Amino acid sequence: MIRQAAFEGMNGNEQKMLKGALHCHTTRSDGKSTPEEVIAQHAAAGYDFLAITDHRNYNYSDFGDHSITIIPGMEQDRNFISEREGDWCSHCFHSVCLGPADQERNGYRQDERPEGGYVKNQAEFQQVLDEVHRRGNITFLCHPRWSCLFPRDFDRLEGIWAMELWNTGCVMDDDIDRDNGDYWDEMLMQGKRWAGVAVDDGHCPDQNCKGWVRVNSGNDTDAILSALQRGAFYSSCGPEIYDFYVDDDRCAHIACSPCVHAQFYTGIQHCIMVRPEAGDTLESARNHVNSHAGYVRCVVTDREGRKAWTNPVFL
Ligand SMILES: [Zn+2]
Ligand SMILES: [Zn+2]
Structure with a gap:
C-alpha cells in the first residue's frame, strides 16, 4: 500500500493539517492592500501560514502580526521574447521563490530587489532559477496560461518544485489558469516529479483566500518547506481531502468532504470519473489503476464547482 505523503499519520483528521497561502501581493509591489491588511485577512480566514510574494521584492517580515507564520x-520573473514557429511572440516566466527563515541559509535579504529583464528561451530562464535555487529557495512555475506558456516552452526546466494548477487572480480576471492539470500530466508523463499548487496570486482583497494548500506539517518555516518538498500536502478551492492511497491490488482510494464527483488521472488513458446517483454526493471513491501507469492523482469537485487536487502517488 502506498499512501500519498499528505495523509501519512493523519488518520483522516484534516483539522490537523495547516492551511497556507503561497502566492499573494501587497503594496510592496502592485497589490492594493498593505502587508498588514493581507496578513490580517488571512489570519481571520483561519490560515496558519502565508508567503508574501511581491514581484522581485523579498520578504521575511510578519509586520508585527505574530498570529500567522x-x-x-518573492515572485521572480523574466519577460520572454521568442521566435516560436517563425512568429514573434511575447510571453513571460514567473516563478514564486520560497526560502528558509534563517537568513544564514537564505541568500536573500529583507527588501532585496533582484533585477528583472528578458530571456530568449527556457535555457536562459534556467540560469535565473539556478541562482534562486543556489540561494536556498525552492520555486514553482506560476500561471502558465496567463503567461502564454505551452509545455514546450518550460518542459526542460530543472529543479522546479511545483507548478500552479489554480490561480485565483487569473481565474477572476481572465477565466484562465482554472485547472492546469493537462500541463501537469505532460510534465509528470515526462518523468518530472513536480507537485501541483492552488494559489490566489491576489492583488486585491476580493482575490484572497480562495485557493490554498493543506500541509501535513508542524507550524514552522523549515517544517512547512520540507513537507511541501515531500509533496505532503494537497491543494483546494473548497473541498477537504482526508486520505488518498493505492492499495496492494493497485486500487486508488480517496476520502473527502461531500463532492459530486472524483476524477482519477494517470496520464496514460482518459481520466476515470466516479460519481454517485444523480443529485447525491460521495465522500469516498475508488478506481483500479491501469497496470502501465507510473502515477495516479485525484481531483474532487463539490456542488459549487470548487475543486481539490491531490498530489500524485508514484507507482
Ligand atoms: Zn505572476
Ligand atoms: Zn503573482
Whole structure:
C-alpha cells in the first residue's frame, strides 16, 4: 500500500493539517492592500501560514502580526521574447521563490530587489532559477496560461518544485489558469516529479483566500518547506481531502468532504470519473489503476464547482 505523503499519520483528521497561502501581493509591489491588511485577512480566514510574494521584492517580515507564520519569499520573473514557429511572440516566466527563515541559509535579504529583464528561451530562464535555487529557495512555475506558456516552452526546466494548477487572480480576471492539470500530466508523463499548487496570486482583497494548500506539517518555516518538498500536502478551492492511497491490488482510494464527483488521472488513458446517483454526493471513491501507469492523482469537485487536487502517488 502506498499512501500519498499528505495523509501519512493523519488518520483522516484534516483539522490537523495547516492551511497556507503561497502566492499573494501587497503594496510592496502592485497589490492594493498593505502587508498588514493581507496578513490580517488571512489570519481571520483561519490560515496558519502565508508567503508574501511581491514581484522581485523579498520578504521575511510578519509586520508585527505574530498570529500567522510568514514563509519568506518573492515572485521572480523574466519577460520572454521568442521566435516560436517563425512568429514573434511575447510571453513571460514567473516563478514564486520560497526560502528558509534563517537568513544564514537564505541568500536573500529583507527588501532585496533582484533585477528583472528578458530571456530568449527556457535555457536562459534556467540560469535565473539556478541562482534562486543556489540561494536556498525552492520555486514553482506560476500561471502558465496567463503567461502564454505551452509545455514546450518550460518542459526542460530543472529543479522546479511545483507548478500552479489554480490561480485565483487569473481565474477572476481572465477565466484562465482554472485547472492546469493537462500541463501537469505532460510534465509528470515526462518523468518530472513536480507537485501541483492552488494559489490566489491576489492583488486585491476580493482575490484572497480562495485557493490554498493543506500541509501535513508542524507550524514552522523549515517544517512547512520540507513537507511541501515531500509533496505532503494537497491543494483546494473548497473541498477537504482526508486520505488518498493505492492499495496492494493497485486500487486508488480517496476520502473527502461531500463532492459530486472524483476524477482519477494517470496520464496514460482518459481520466476515470466516479460519481454517485444523480443529485447525491460521495465522500469516498475508488478506481483500479491501469497496470502501465507510473502515477495516479485525484481531483474532487463539490456542488459549487470548487475543486481539490491531490498530489500524485508514484507507482
Ligand atoms: Zn505572476
Ligand atoms: Zn503573482
